Amino acid sequence: xxxxxxxxxxxxxxxxxxxxxxxxxxxxxxxxxxxxxxxxxxxxxxxxxxxxxxxxxxxxxxxxxxxxxxxxxxxxxxxxxxxxxxxxxxxxxxxxxxxxxxxxxxxxxxxxxxxxxxxxxxxxxxxxx
Numbered sequence: 001x002x003x004x005x006x007x008x009x010x011x012x013x014x015x016x017x018x019x020x021x022x023x024x025x026x027x028x029x030x031x032x033x034x035x036x037x038x039x040x041x042x043x044x045x046x047x048x049x050x051x052x053x054x055x056x057x058x059x060x061x062x063x064x065x066x067x068x069x070x071x072x073x074x075x076x077x078x079x080x081x082x083x084x085x086x087x088x089x090x091x092x093x094x095x096x097x098x099x100x101x102x103x104x105x106x107x108x109x110x111x112x113x114x115x116x117x118x119x120x121x122x123x124x125x126x127x128x129x
Contacts, residue, residue, distance in 0.1 A: 030075040030096055032084060032103070035113075040098065040127040042072060045112030048103045052123040056100040062090050069104040069117075069124070071095040083129070103127055 031043030040048040049069065053060045061069050074086055074094040087097045095102050106117030106124070118126045 030072065030078070030080075032072070032081060032096060032098075034129060037113075038128060039115070040103065040129070041112070042105065046105055047109055047113075047115050047117065048072060048127040049106055049117050049124050050098075050101045050127045051104060052125070054102050057085075057087050057097065059087065059089050059095055059102040061102070061104065068107055070107065072103040072105060098127055098129075101127070 032040055032048070033043070035041045035045065035047075042048060051059075051061050051069065059066075059071060061071070071089060071093065072095060074096060080086070080096065083098055085097050085100065086094050087100070087102060089095050097103060104124075106120070108114075108116045115126055117124050
């Protein structure tokens, strides 16, 4: 019984993590806009974040970090608003940045308007103009 519970819990955790990854990745949109509250969101009104450990024009959030904090990737050749640019990630993906700060989503934000990533580990912050 205990072994069954452990296997079930592990499978549930793996599926939950996969669903979160799929949600965040599937809801990213390179349409960047400013919310009514004054912070940046993607085209699905999901909050965008910056990472203090990034360098100007370079993302330092890769591998496991990028699973929890999916980068906002370029999805079309539409021009970006003023102040935004495109940077190349370590893996070759093209990520949107604001004033050379790469932008990210947070897998714990489940619906538009949530800002649960603000202040995580003291290094993640809501992206603002």
